[in-house]
Amino acid sequence: MDSFTIFIDPDFPVEDVETIANRLTSLNCLASGFIPPPVGLLDIAALMYAERCDEIETTLIVDRNLASRMAQLAREGAPRKWDRTTEIAVKLMAFAQAMNLDIEPGLAFHELAHRDGNASAQAELSWFRAADRGAAVKWIDVALGRATKVDLGPVAEPETHDLAKPLMRWRRNYIVALKIAEPALIGGKAVNSMLALFDWMIDDFILAGPAAMYAARYFGPLANKGRMMKSMRSNDRERAIAGAKNAAWDITYVSEFCRRTRSGEESGRQYIFASGDQALIDVASIITCGPEADEDGPSLLERLCEWWPGREGRVIHDRYLACIERVGNGRNRGTDLTGDPIGEMILQGEGWLRSWPGK
Template structure:
């Protein structure tokens, strides 16, 4: 049977900078900083033709979930006007804002400002949010495009938007749960056992004492991968100052929360025709995110979970873990989690986990 092919013809306004937007889309695709939450067409998710088909033919909208690395630089461009240093996150921030404004993608920065409020103050988060609103205001697509393609080194966006009277410092439930998982990862990291034993212990703990938190589990799987670079995933766990260790666990919890929010929004988006893209300036986080979209079997050009795990771990370790993981998935599907029970469990496990991390002492050098 011959495959059917469909041809589309789209008309763009003659003033639309299609060549510039096409170049920006290619650079974003090559950056590996953006993870689409769906299986994109062969031309890629940032090809202007793919965007036009999604929006005009299928009626899909697209939301970008950026991390702090990206959001803070978008706000900085608006505040300072001049871009003096273009590191990896800054390049992504500029390209992404230009592309989003050109093709009408929405940027949802909420998590990033909750993170900033926790790290610093609610006031600091509110002030940076004002500058982000200025960066994200409509009608400035061409200015961002000119900045993105190098026609200029600065951009004039005006004053900061009015302050929004919202409390961004209140802990969010998703982060609180991921903090418990991060504390457990830190506790296991400090045990004198092999990496695979740590990973299997984490899976067993989630199955029987917590709940199956796949983003945290695969974050840990990448962290403990024996032969891969892991610097930066969980910081200061062995610091003599145990407050720094707790700060490292909190930081890891935010990374995991971006992953879990990405997965949550993908599930919600299926029912309201909304695409989701995770944007991160953290190269290791960008490695973890795609595995959360995979299943036990390869499909539609995507590998299976085990195939990716075999890149991170040995074949035997990957097989052992994946068999246990998918058994745990079936167990979780048969056993619903009571939100009231979880809330109490999270509170108790947080106290226990923090105490465990505080009590650890580095071995003295002989």
């Protein structure tokens, strides 16, 4: 068996970083875009080996809640409250800075700009940059409770990105979220709703894999549906619209994670997605599931059967694979459409959700 030696700076806080890594692992807040080593996803030696020997850089993709908590600590100097999301955000930043891992927050601030406007998102992004400057010891002290206040320096210079510009990936995922809302409100057998969604994707839209898996998690009998599609039955139908938009952002995080993971090998990067939303981590984790189970993890079928115990999990699995095969055989839906079909589908879906007769 080959062996290797990694030399670590004597000042490197090994025990602190291991404690933080173990806690992050126990919080089940991470989805890996690669097969993690047997010693664990956040093992110090494994990550150093990947960087120094394999020349692979590791990047963390964080959702808006985590990015905002990181920025808030830099802006205010102390956490407003110590809940699960704050703990994940603080420990993740401490681990990333100690291990020299990049954090990619871009999509998080697109989401914030979409909700609160470009100026608000730019201001918070500047505080995130201040948080991410490199103060590992300070972050570790807060993460381990040795400090309750921290000075991370002044706000960073504002950037000029147009974060409020609509993202095509989000618009497509929003259409799917609006479509998921229909059977969610009409009711009926959940597996039929899932199969109907596959049919609609193939016949009238595109086969959006992350969105399909989000729907599979949502319609599954074990899901906490109210957290995945918020306020669907609210008397204020604009809250239902906001719930569908929020679901579309969740799906877009998974699709961005998938996109970067697919391109990672060429760029010498590997990606980890982080969120305090357990359902979102469940969906993101499914992207590394292969057709067969092995020592590294379950198969796609096994994971779907965790969400859909019994025969229904296999039914959904087989229909999804049939859809993939159909796409692979040259289906090319939408190339002959004129006008703005995406915009029209959004208006149609929003119209149905606003006028839901059960409100």
